Amino acid sequence: MKRQPLRLAILEATRILEAAGVESPRNDAELLAAHVLGVERGRLPLVPLVDPPVIDAIGQLVAQRAKRVPLQYLTGWAALGGITVDVGPGVFIPRPETELVFEWGRSLLKGREYPLVVDLCTGSGVLALAVAHARPDAVVYAVDVDPHALAWARHNADARAAAGDTPIRLYSGDVGDPTIFAELDGLVDLVLCNPPYVPPGGDLPPEVVDHDPPQAVFAADGGLAVIRQVIATAARLLKPGGGVAIEHDDTHGSAVPSLVAARKVLTDVADHPDLAGRPRFVTARRATSP
Structure with missing residues (x-):
C-alpha cells in the first residue's frame, strides 16, 4: 500500500468540516489527525506521509465531526x-x-x-x-x-x-x-x-x-x-x-x-x-x- 501525504488528508478534512458548518474546521481536522497518530498537534509537520489505514481512520472521525458530534467526544478529552x-x-x-x-x-x-x-x-x-x-x-x-x-x-x-x-x-x-x-x-x-x-x-x-x-x-x-x-x-x-x-x-x-x-x-x-x-x-x- 502506497503511503499518502498527511497534508492532503488534513486539507480534505478541513474542506469537509467547513462545508458542514463546523466553527473551527482546520483546528478540528488537525486535532483529529493528531489523535489518530498519537502525536501532539504541533508535531504533525514531522509526519509527512502516512499509511492508508491512517487516512481511513481520520476520515471516519471527520465524518462523525461533520455530523456535529463534539470534537471532545471523538478525542475523549478536553483541556x-x-x-x-x-x-x-x-x-x-x-x-x-x-x-x-x-x-x-x-x-x-x-x-x-x-x-x-x-x-x-x-x-x-x-x-x-x-x-x-x-x-x-x-x-x-x-x-x-x-x-x-x-x-x-x-x-x-x-x-x-x-x-x-x-x-x-x-x-x-x-x-x-x-x-x-x-x-x-x-x-x-x-x-x-x-x-x-x-x-x-x-x-x-x-x-x-x-x-x-x-x-x-x-x-x-x-x-x-x-x-x-x-x-x-x-x-x-x-x-x-x-x-x-x-x-x-x-x-x-x-x-x-x-x-x-x-x-x-x-x-x-x-x-x-x-x-x-x-x-x-x-x-x-x-x-x-x-
Whole structure:
C-alpha cells in the first residue's frame, strides 16, 4: 500500500468540516489527525506521509465531526488550566471561555497560602482539578447535583490524583441548598462556578443541543435561576477579601452584575468579556468590613 501525504488528508478534512458548518474546521481536522497518530498537534509537520489505514481512520472521525458530534467526544478529552480531563456523553464539555474564569481565580490566589477553594456545578471537575494542579497547597471542594457528571468528575479526580496532583474533595449536592458546605461559611478564599445559564429556547449549535446534558446548559428564569443560587451561596461561603467568579450567558452582561451588586457583602463587582469580546463572567470580592 502506497503511503499518502498527511497534508492532503488534513486539507480534505478541513474542506469537509467547513462545508458542514463546523466553527473551527482546520483546528478540528488537525486535532483529529493528531489523535489518530498519537502525536501532539504541533508535531504533525514531522509526519509527512502516512499509511492508508491512517487516512481511513481520520476520515471516519471527520465524518462523525461533520455530523456535529463534539470534537471532545471523538478525542475523549478536553483541556483547561494546563491539564486535560476525560469527557464523553453525560457530562458538559469545558469551553475555552472558562479558561478566563480559571485565570482570574488563580490570580486572586496569588500570595495566599493554603487557600480554600470551592467549585460549584463542577461537571467534569475540570475547574477544581485545574486549581488543585496549579496550587498544590490549596484545599479544593467541588460539588454537582447530577450523578452522571459526578461519575465523570470522580474518574477525572482519581486520574489527576494518580498523576500526583493534590486530591480534591468531591460532593453530591444542590447549589440551591442553603446548608451546602455550611461548615465552610466565611472561610473560603475563592468560589468558582460555570453554572447552567442559557435561557430556554436559546439558539445554540448542534454540538450543544444534541450532546451536552440539557440540565448543564439551560436554566429557568431567563437563564438566571441557578446563578441566583450561586450568588447567595458564594456570599455565604467567602471570607473577607475572598473572591467569586461566575460564568454567564452573553445576554446577561447587565443582569448578573446587578444581581451580584445587590448583595451588600459583595464589592468590586466587575464583568469580563470572553475570547470573542462578549460579556461572559462576573467577579466580586467579599467586603473586608461591614
